[in-house]
Amino acid sequence: MLTCKEFLSELSDYLDEKTSLELREKLQRHITECPNCWVICDTTKKTIQVYKGMQSCTIPDDVHARLMAAVERKMAATKKTE
Amino acid sequence: MAIETIPAPPVEAPSDELDLVARAKAGDSAAFSALINRYEGKIFRLAMNITQNREDAEDVLQEAFFKAFEHIDQFQGNSKFYTWIVRIAVNQALMKLRKRKSDRTVSLDEQIDTGEDMVVREVAAWDPDPEERFSREEMSQILSDAIDDLTPIYRTVFTLRDVDGLSTEETAEALDLTVPAVKSRLLRARLQLRDKLNRFFKRKGDDAFAYM
Numbered sequence: 001m002l003t004c005k006e007f008l009s010e011l012s013d014y015l016d017e018k019t020s021l022e023l024r025e026k027l028q029r030h031i032t033e034c035p036n037c038w039v040i041c042d043t044t045k046k047t048i049q050v051y052k053g054m055q056s057c058t059i060p061d062d063v064h065a066r067l068m069a070a071v072e073r074k075m076a077a078t079k080k081t082e
Numbered sequence: 083m084a085i086e087t088i089p090a091p092p093v094e095a096p097s098d099e100l101d102l103v104a105r106a107k108a109g110d111s112a113a114f115s116a117l118i119n120r121y122e123g124k125i126f127r128l129a130m131n132i133t134q135n136r137e138d139a140e141d142v143l144q145e146a147f148f149k150a151f152e153h154i155d156q157f158q159g160n161s162k163f164y165t166w167i168v169r170i171a172v173n174q175a176l177m178k179l180r181k182r183k184s185d186r187t188v189s190l191d192e193q194i195d196t197g198e199d200m201v202v203r204e205v206a207a208w209d210p211d212p213e214e215r216f217s218r219e220e221m222s223q224i225l226s227d228a229i230d231d232l233t234p235i236y237r238t239v240f241t242l243r244d245v246d247g248l249s250t251e252e253t254a255e256a257l258d259l260t261v262p263a264v265k266s267r268l269l270r271a272r273l274q275l276r277d278k279l280n281r282f283f284k285r286k287g288d289d290a291f292a293y294m
Contacts, residue, residue: 008273015272018250036205039205039207044272044276047272047276048272050212051225051275052244054225059123067140068115071115074151075111075114
């Protein structure tokens with residue numbers, strides 16, 4: 001059986017379903033026999049899920065306005081030199 | 083920085099993106115503005131994540147889009163436009179940090195891995211839907227506080243990979259890290275966030291394994 005440390009080091013790939021089938025079976029066997037690792041696996045999965053729903057931050061209006069004004073100036077200057 | 087918990091849009095590059103990039107390359111300023119509108123929020127968040135300073139982040143945002151505008155003819159189109167602009171923005175943000183610290187060796191990845199951050203402090207089961215215990219505003223605050231608490235490299239890797247939905251390979255390309263380096267930082271970031279959320283989400287008044 002895998003040790004808890006070995007399980008933990010493969011946890012990300014396991015949650016992303018990126019392990020080989022053989023390793024996946026070993027990891028699955030480990031969590032059926034190790035309640036601590038089962039909880040860590042379950043709660044890490046939930047952690048990823050709650051963040052997955054996060055919308056990208058909306059940019060503050062003033063920052064957006066200054067960006068667009070700066071880029072427009074840049075574009076205008078580039079056109080002049082062409 | 084408030085983070086909305088509205089479902090994120092699909093991560094695949096929209097089919098019109100290639101068209102926008104082609105038009106921007108041909109000098110169509112409206113197409114370039116459309117690309118800015120699509121990614122400015124994410125690039126600003128990324129810049130905030132790295133510089134942790136609003137003024138610097140705004141500079142990074144502007145400089146990144148200036149560079150993109152100047153060099154768009156060099157964008158090959160074999161990666162997503164977002165990956166390309168992230169890479170530019172990360173470089174600009176690191177230059178800011180170097181200037182601020184007057185230290186030429188600043189890198190996003192300067193943290194030394196001691197293995198300490200792999201330690202799981204408390205193992206306690208969570209409710210099946212832990213977020214239902216909180217209002218949307220409370221959840222938003224909890225999630226952004228927890229992520230703000232991570233070091234910049236973990237925050238950046240986690241955001242690109244798990245929030246923006248880039249692949250491990252794309253994240254590696256954007257941050258100029260190896261794939262194994264992204265993987266190990268992602269694992270640590272996920273475990274640290276799990277640890278930070280634990281005190282909010284663990285089952286109350288219950289033995290951790292009572293229902294197992």
